Amino acid sequence: MTSPASELESHTRTSGDHSPDGTAVEQIAGRSPTQLAMFRFRKDKLSMAAFAIVAFYLIVGILAPLMVKFGVLDPFTNHSSAKFLDIEGGGIPKGFLGGVSLSHPLGLEPGIGRDVLSRLVLGITTSLAIALAATIVAVGVGTVLGIVSGFVGGFVDATIGRLIDLTLSFPQTLMLLSLSGLAVATLIKIGVPAGDLANGIYVTFVLGLFGWPPIARIVRGQVLSIREREFIEAARLMGAPRRRMYFKEVLPNLWAPLLVYFTLTMPAYISAEAALSFLGVGVKPPTPTLGNILTDSITYSQADFFFFFIPAFLIAVIVVSFNLLGDGIRDALDPRGAR
Amino acid sequence: MVISRKPVAALAVSALLLSVAACGGGSSSSGKGGNDTAAGTKGGTLYYLTKRPTEHLDPTRTYIGRDIVDLNRTVYRSWVNYPVTSDDKAAAVPVADLATDTGTANSTNTQWSFTLKDGVKWQDGSAITCEDFKYGVSRNFATNLDGGPKYAVDYLDVPKNKDGTSTYQGPFKKTGQAAFDKAVSCKGNTITYKFNKPFPDFPLAIASLLIFNPFKQSQDQGEKSNYAIFANGPYKLQGKWNTTSGGTFVRNSQWDSKTDTIRKALPDQIVFTQGLTNEVINQRLISDSGKDQAAITDRAIPPAFYSQITGLVQKRSTLTDSPFVFYLTPNFNRMKNLKVRQALMAATNAVGQITAEGGSKAAKPAKTLINPTLVGYTPNPNFKYSASGDVAAAKKLLQSSGEKLPYPLKYTYQGGTPTSDKAASALAATWKAAGFKVTLDPLADTYYSVINKPTADGDVFNAGWGPDWPSSKTVLPPLFDSRTNLTADSNNSDYGNYRSDAVNKMIDAAANEPDLQKQGADYAAIDDKLGKDVAYIPLEIQRFYFLHGSKITGYQSGPATTYFADLGSIGVAK
Numbered sequence: 001m002t003s004p005a006s007e008l009e010s011h012t013r014t015s016g017d018h019s020p021d022g023t024a025v026e027q028i029a030g031r032s033p034t035q036l037a038m039f040r041f042r043k044d045k046l047s048m049a050a051f052a053i054v055a056f057y058l059i060v061g062i063l064a065p066l067m068v069k070f071g072v073l074d075p076f077t078n079h080s081s082a083k084f085l086d087i088e089g090g091g092i093p094k095g096f097l098g099g100v101s102l103s104h105p106l107g108l109e110p111g112i113g114r115d116v117l118s119r120l121v122l123g124i125t126t127s128l129a130i131a132l133a134a135t136i137v138a139v140g141v142g143t144v145l146g147i148v149s150g151f152v153g154g155f156v157d158a159t160i161g162r163l164i165d166l167t168l169s170f171p172q173t174l175m176l177l178s179l180s181g182l183a184v185a186t187l188i189k190i191g192v193p194a195g196d197l198a199n200g201i202y203v204t205f206v207l208g209l210f211g212w213p214p215i216a217r218i219v220r221g222q223v224l225s226i227r228e229r230e231f232i233e234a235a236r237l238m239g240a241p242r243r244r245m246y247f248k249e250v251l252p253n254l255w256a257p258l259l260v261y262f263t264l265t266m267p268a269y270i271s272a273e274a275a276l277s278f279l280g281v282g283v284k285p286p287t288p289t290l291g292n293i294l295t296d297s298i299t300y301s302q303a304d305f306f307f308f309f310i311p312a313f314l315i316a317v318i319v320v321s322f323n324l325l326g327d328g329i330r331d332a333l334d335p336r337g338a339r
Numbered sequence: 340m341v342i343s344r345k346p347v348a349a350l351a352v353s354a355l356l357l358s359v360a361a362c363g364g365g366s367s368s369s370g371k372g373g374n375d376t377a378a379g380t381k382g383g384t385l386y387y388l389t390k391r392p393t394e395h396l397d398p399t400r401t402y403i404g405r406d407i408v409d410l411n412r413t414v415y416r417s418w419v420n421y422p423v424t425s426d427d428k429a430a431a432v433p434v435a436d437l438a439t440d441t442g443t444a445n446s447t448n449t450q451w452s453f454t455l456k457d458g459v460k461w462q463d464g465s466a467i468t469c470e471d472f473k474y475g476v477s478r479n480f481a482t483n484l485d486g487g488p489k490y491a492v493d494y495l496d497v498p499k500n501k502d503g504t505s506t507y508q509g510p511f512k513k514t515g516q517a518a519f520d521k522a523v524s525c526k527g528n529t530i531t532y533k534f535n536k537p538f539p540d541f542p543l544a545i546a547s548l549l550i551f552n553p554f555k556q557s558q559d560q561g562e563k564s565n566y567a568i569f570a571n572g573p574y575k576l577q578g579k580w581n582t583t584s585g586g587t588f589v590r591n592s593q594w595d596s597k598t599d600t601i602r603k604a605l606p607d608q609i610v611f612t613q614g615l616t617n618e619v620i621n622q623r624l625i626s627d628s629g630k631d632q633a634a635i636t637d638r639a640i641p642p643a644f645y646s647q648i649t650g651l652v653q654k655r656s657t658l659t660d661s662p663f664v665f666y667l668t669p670n671f672n673r674m675k676n677l678k679v680r681q682a683l684m685a686a687t688n689a690v691g692q693i694t695a696e697g698g699s700k701a702a703k704p705a706k707t708l709i710n711p712t713l714v715g716y717t718p719n720p721n722f723k724y725s726a727s728g729d730v731a732a733a734k735k736l737l738q739s740s741g742e743k744l745p746y747p748l749k750y751t752y753q754g755g756t757p758t759s760d761k762a763a764s765a766l767a768a769t770w771k772a773a774g775f776k777v778t779l780d781p782l783a784d785t786y787y788s789v790i791n792k793p794t795a796d797g798d799v800f801n802a803g804w805g806p807d808w809p810s811s812k813t814v815l816p817p818l819f820d821s822r823t824n825l826t827a828d829s830n831n832s833d834y835g836n837y838r839s840d841a842v843n844k845m846i847d848a849a850a851n852e853p854d855l856q857k858q859g860a861d862y863a864a865i866d867d868k869l870g871k872d873v874a875y876i877p878l879e880i881q882r883f884y885f886l887h888g889s890k891i892t893g894y895q896s897g898p899a900t901t902y903f904a905d906l907g908s909i910g911v912a913k
Contacts, residue, residue: 080694087698088647111695112761285760296757299643
């Protein structure tokens, strides 16, 4: 982060951080709150494990498109001959656990015989990309509106407050379903390439644009207390313009709650993407997402259990890891809240 | 008939062997005439589990195969109908129902007459009259009653306006009534229909559709009659039909089994439950508990469940071919180069699609749009490539086409389910290998209303079609006659915007051929011409792989009921 941010961090936080432990105080002497938080986080084994898993997913997600490009993964080639699939038996892959073999370590897709491992790995990329983009939209919109609402107050605050109420009262899932056809057609009309991109952007924006209110509320609460601090007063007296106040004075003090909310919103959107795929909204096959792989596998829960288990397991692991990571970060940044 | 205006996964049939074996004791064809054999126990409640809600119960407006056969076997009777029998040959020949015989035609087959049986009644006890039949036909001309087939308007000898519409406007407006009275006339109990061209298969049309059924004028509320049933068959509707969840048929006390040698009418009640998913329906039938033991369905077993269809469950399954053929239509507004269409045809891997849909229990490769059971069926010699696609031949054709490669190809298909998406990916794989740059365009909610716009930007579409009655006349003309299909804002059922004056001329010649065998040959010639132009690419004949409950007796399905369960023979064991 930028140095002014850490300066401000120390400025706002010094009053609160006293370690009850004598030795710790000795060690801590001279450390910034960020270093303190890192120290606490590293001691938390569960959070470290969650962090490792999340990091692994992220690396896999980033590398997958390259691996597909260079032919390490092959998520699109069909193996639908009788050698691979039981044609008479509904296209279930032949062999142990749905066609597990050296060349297909997690088996094949029933009916068409694409490699499950390749599809899952590429599915992680698309699902994470959608969840990440949606989280950025939600956190971005929520932060800006929250800061403005908390800092300006009065009529603006009331208006944004009502906007939050209004957004929260929309039946989000129903809107997503009923608007999808129309909205995707509109996106295509304004020049977004049809297909995966248009579908992905639609899901991203709708998730994001319905997800910002809780973040705006949190941010507004924080801003209400920050704006009374001396350094804000000082900036105001020096005649700092509004934009500087929002983004240079207030925002750097919000990064802790934002980081926590970011890590907690991601998993919610990963599950949301899966749920929406089940309802037929979102990126469509053959482009894999964790959601559309899971949707396909549900009917096979009895005929080919392994095929159903793997995507469900991957989604569960990533959601739990992100949640644990978020909790860990919160505890590390604000030890009072945790114990 | 239209297989569906909505996404459909079901397919259908054949090995009657299996269905007969599955019937268990006593259901064989020897037990004709309503004998109370072991398999023919009267009473009980039959449950019909299904997914797609019925859109019309009005006989003039029903055009979905399943609904036509169900209503034909339960509440509606007509002059003639298909017999209840497990013999496929006999099942395809109409027998007298409300008429005394199967009708008399003049020498050119342009005039048909039928005479009404005595003692047949409506559900309110009033006698069915010849005038009721005449009124029923007249409703076909009413422009506000949409949905049904338009054969009556097309064939009856009522003068047409310049724009092709009839001068008769139906019984509500009554414009042009005199002309209609000439075309359809009653003399005592005998009706005479006059047609503007030969109609040698008219009895097949009566038995296969509901548009020539009688309709009592005093019961007609126009569009409001859409979900009303005024019955003359063994059952009547109890209360009202719920448009989302279904309804219940109960016995019609005014029906006299002595006048009806076709329907066995065994169950006391038939409960229709609609709006269930294929997975739910088939899981319930596999479990076979409680009321589901007396249940049947029109939804095929999803491939994911095939492994559970063994032992006792397998004995409750039937597998037959269906009359529905699925095909691809190149869009002639975009794919104008014949070589490119030929390359597409050569590269098409129908087997890949069939595997994705569940393999040989779901469908089998088709060599023409004309179903093998129809008169004049000949495998179309133009579709000569392997059903798995011939990539090498396709590459050659595409390279010789003079187009820039890879050739962009947008495939618009009825999608939204994992199965349909996999099927499309399977087709795309060989197209790509042959040199096409494929974009998949699945449409989930509305399909036919999108692709029947001439402006649709797909290069190739998928579609399914089943004959209205066993004749190629109800396959090729409705799909490829550009005069009846193509208008400024719709291509109706000619989804590929195919236009050929030569084919139109051949269609007219075939329609005017009074001999059924020669007519069949005429349609084979039309099919050959369509194949030369690659107006369509046949994919598969759907098969019906259906389950039924363990208490079902006399289960059968055949050509008489377009291979859906025959409600005329099915009973429920105690």
